[in-house]
Amino acid sequence: MGTSFAAEEEHDKPHGYNISDNVDILAEIMSRLDGRSLGVAACVCRVWYAVCNRDSVWEALCDRHVSGGDAGPGTRSVVRALGGYRRLYRLCVGPVLDRLTGSTGPDRWTGARADSVEVRGNVSLSLSLSLFSIDCYERLSGGSLRPASLLFLSKPVDVS
């Protein structure tokens, strides 16, 4: 690393040092963020955007919240074939978790905070992959229409 130790003593703000220099560490940090924070982090700068879009980061997040299956190479290849972990979380795992925990999430723009920031809870692997398959099927066969079947997860559907 070789960064001067004396420099940081002079100035509290890093001077001549940049957190974005070490993307591997950035990825390690991102792997420990929740879904919403990853969305925020992606907006910070180009390097952060690139790291936040690494599928491995979303895989780590999904692994924390998906249970009941072997999260090994077999699962990984299925998820990749269906569209990747980022898509899996954003379309299936994330919305389901919100439903399960009743979490409304913090509103980042106004800074309003929800009571529970850390979403705890698990979605079963089979449910996640089933939902994901629906999305994949729609994309493959839907033509110009945007996949919409999974919208019921995030928006209320009137079934009256």
Added chain:
Amino acid sequence: MDMEDDTVQVRENSAEDTEMLELPKDPAEVKASEFIKGESSKEIPVESQQPELPENVVLQSLEKEEFIIKLAVGQQSEIIKNAILDGRGENPVPLLNVSAPILAKAIEFWKRHIDAAEGEDLTEWDKAFLGDLSQEVLFELAAAANYMESKSLLDCTCKFIADIIKEMKVEEVRDYFGIECDFTEEEERKMREDNAWAFEQ
């Protein structure tokens, strides 16, 4: 006399052979299993013929500064553990990517964790320890933990930084880490649109 010859031979062989021959326990002999638990006998004579099982390990930082630590402390880093277990007797262990102050902090962390009582919760200590560090040192410590393959330290530092980020909005993150936004206005707008789901209820 033959027994003594066998004993001498055993000393030169690996610890596994010692176990198979069922010789009486000699304080000077350290079995591999004890070694891994870090319970090596304190009475290993200097002229021990097993150089790969030292009680202390010498670490060498980027500036060639040397740190002497107990074996058990150093084993929390895979790099250090492998350097010793490989039996090459590489001593001091060169850690040329880690500067001395960072290495000192890592050692302090490992020491506290190895000294912890069974089931003791060190979360508060960890938070206080890391909270004291400047941002740059914290980040360099994470990088060093990654380089030295120390899972406990890496987990701890990255989780700490992640917890800081969790509390923040985009602008706050930029301010805190001194990051300049390098998106164009158009790109930024698109970025926020793409990630609007992260901000929606």
